[in-house]
Amino acid sequence: xxxxxxxLILSGILVSCMNGRINVVVNAAMSSAEAAVExxxxxxxxxxxxxGIARVAEKAGLIDAMSKAIAPFFRWLFPSIPKGHPALGCxxxxxxxxxxGFGNAATPFGLKAMQELQSLNEHPDTASEAxxxxxxxxxxxxxxVPATIVALRSSAGSRNPSEIVGAVLFATTCSTIAAIIxxxxxxxxxxxxx
Amino acid sequence: xxxxxxxxxxxxxxPLLIFVVFVYAHIKKVSIFETFVDGAREGLLMAVRLIxxxxxxxxxxxxxxESGAIDILVSLLSPILFLVKAPAxxxxxxxxxxxxxxxxxxxxxxxxxxxGPDSFIGRLASTLIGSTDTTxxxxxxxxxxxxxxxxxxxxPVGLFADFVSFVASVYIVRKMF
Numbered sequence: 001x002x003x004x005x006x007x008l009i010l011s012g013i014l015v016s017c018m019n020g021r022i023n024v025v026v027n028a029a030m031s032s033a034e035a036a037v038e039x040x041x042x043x044x045x046x047x048x049x050x051x052g053i054a055r056v057a058e059k060a061g062l063i064d065a066m067s068k069a070i071a072p073f074f075r076w077l078f079p080s081i082p083k084g085h086p087a088l089g090c091x092x093x094x095x096x097x098x099x100x101g102f103g104n105a106a107t108p109f110g111l112k113a114m115q116e117l118q119s120l121n122e123h124p125d126t127a128s129e130a131x132x133x134x135x136x137x138x139x140x141x142x143x144x145v146p147a148t149i150v151a152l153r154s155s156a157g158s159r160n161p162s163e164i165v166g167a168v169l170f171a172t173t174c175s176t177i178a179a180i181i182x183x184x185x186x187x188x189x190x191x192x193x194x
Numbered sequence: 195x196x197x198x199x200x201x202x203x204x205x206x207x208x209p210l211l212i213f214v215v216f217v218y219a220h221i222k223k224v225s226i227f228e229t230f231v232d233g234a235r236e237g238l239l240m241a242v243r244l245i246x247x248x249x250x251x252x253x254x255x256x257x258x259x260e261s262g263a264i265d266i267l268v269s270l271l272s273p274i275l276f277l278v279k280a281p282a283x284x285x286x287x288x289x290x291x292x293x294x295x296x297x298x299x300x301x302x303x304x305x306x307x308x309x310g311p312d313s314f315i316g317r318l319a320s321t322l323i324g325s326t327d328t329t330x331x332x333x334x335x336x337x338x339x340x341x342x343x344x345x346x347x348x349x350p351v352g353l354f355a356d357f358v359s360f361v362a363s364v365y366i367v368r369k370m371f
Contacts, residue, residue: 004290005254012257015266024260032256032304036248039303040241047244048237053212055233056226060219100211110332111339118340126344127337135336135348139329140355145211146324152299153320156306164317165207167366168324175325175359182354186347 046151054102063105066096077137077180080120080130087116091134098138101147110138129190133183140179143172244296251300259308280364281315288322288360292329292353299323317371321363326356 016024057063071092081088090113097106113134121128127135146168154161219226258264268275268282275282283305291298305319329352337345 004286004293005250008254008258008263011263012254012259012261015263016257016261019262021261025257028256028260029253032252033249035256035304035307036252036300037245039252039307040245040248043244043303044238044241047241048234051237051240052230052232052234053215055236056219056224056229057215058233059224059229060215060222062215062218065218110336114336114340118342121342124340125342127342127346127348131337131342132346132348132351135333136351136355138336139327139332139352140359141325141327143324145207146320147208147211149302149320149324150208152303153306153311153316156303156311156316158306158311158316160312162208163371164320164324164367167317167321167363167370170366171321171325171359171362174362175355178358179351179355182351183347186351190347 042155043152046155050147050151054105057100058097058102058105063093063096063100063102066100067092070096070099077133078130080128081117082120085116085120087113087120087130090116095137095142099142099144101143101145129187132186133180136179136183137176140175141172142176143168244299247294247296248300248303251297252304255301255304278361278364279368280318280360284315284318284322287319288326288356291323291326292331292356294331295328298328314367314371318363318367321367322360325363326359329353329356 012028013022013025016022067089071088074092074095075088078088078091090109094106094109094113097109114131117128117131117134118124120130146165149164149168150162153164216226219229264282271282271285275285278285283301287298287301287305290301302319302323306316309315311317311320330349333345333348333352337343337348
């Protein structure tokens with residue numbers, strides 16, 4: 001991130017130097033900073049509203065209910081976790097929260113899941129197979145309701161903010177399937193090498 | 195199933211989710227209003243904490259674009275961009291996405307402000323952000339939290355999934371809209 005940030009600013013300044021339009025830099029910087037703060041103010045509305053709803057869902061136990069519903073689909077992904085181990089519960093809670101678009105509620109479950117998986121890990125400094133599978137599914141982002149994106153689109157003045165839900169569902173399904181297949185292949189290759 | 199039918203269906207998703215959440219919470223006897231206010235307060239803090247990220251990203255992207263540096267990048271990358279049929283901003287966005295969540299969100303909002311959320315690039319940015327996650331950040335934080343140093347094939351698999359997401363997003367946004 002640091003390199004990207006430096007690259008954007010430094011190359012911008014160098015190019016405007018070469019074009020002899022150095023005053024563009026200051027103007028762009030000032031107007032962008034102003035736009036950023038204006039955007040942040042309008043963000044307060046969206047983020048507060050959504051996190052309020054998310055908190056209600058969390059308190060009511062909706063994430064619990066969701067994790068019960070998806071449990072059968074995820075059992076077979078983690079053959080190395082013994083039946084009834086708390087690790088699986090934490091993984092399901094994390095994925096459920098992610099699916100419902102409550103990213104903030106997902107992280108604590110995710111970290112707890114890693115602790116539980118670490119207790120099953122024979123080599124504590126090396127990732128276990130179950131950890132790799134969990135992170136593959138997690139980072140590929142299993143989203144059913146991209147609520148934040150829809151909210152941000154509406155605050156930016158979109159005429160139909162939720163029109164992208166179908167597209168997100170398609171893309172996220174493709175990438176989750178790709179992650180599961182990729183993880184499976186890598187697991188097989190690793191077994192062969194040993 | 196046509197794109198229009200899907201479109202009509204999805205405008206129901208969020209109202210329906212809110213409805214289900216409130217009915218479910220009411221049955222479970224959650225004090226809905228207080229809980230809502232509690233969560234909304236956290237939202238306020240989160241938005242305020244986001245301001246420095248937004249200022250940084252908006253300024254960096256603003257300088258990069260207004261100076262004309264982005265045009266040079268586009269002409270350098272044009273063979274790749276032609277191949278994947280995506281604008282340079284979105285390629286940059288997908289790289290930033292895997293590193294920092296707030297920064298990527300900032301960049302998406304910048305795209306909304308410059309090109310409009312209903313433009314091709316605005317829709318593509320929305321789909322991309324919605325269907326990917328901060329791969330490097332999650333892998334670093336999750337493994338770091340339990341002291342795992344050798345992450346084995348996690349990063350290649352994560353990046354592969356991100357790449358699939360990118361290609362799928364470009365394909366579906368071109369197809370649907």
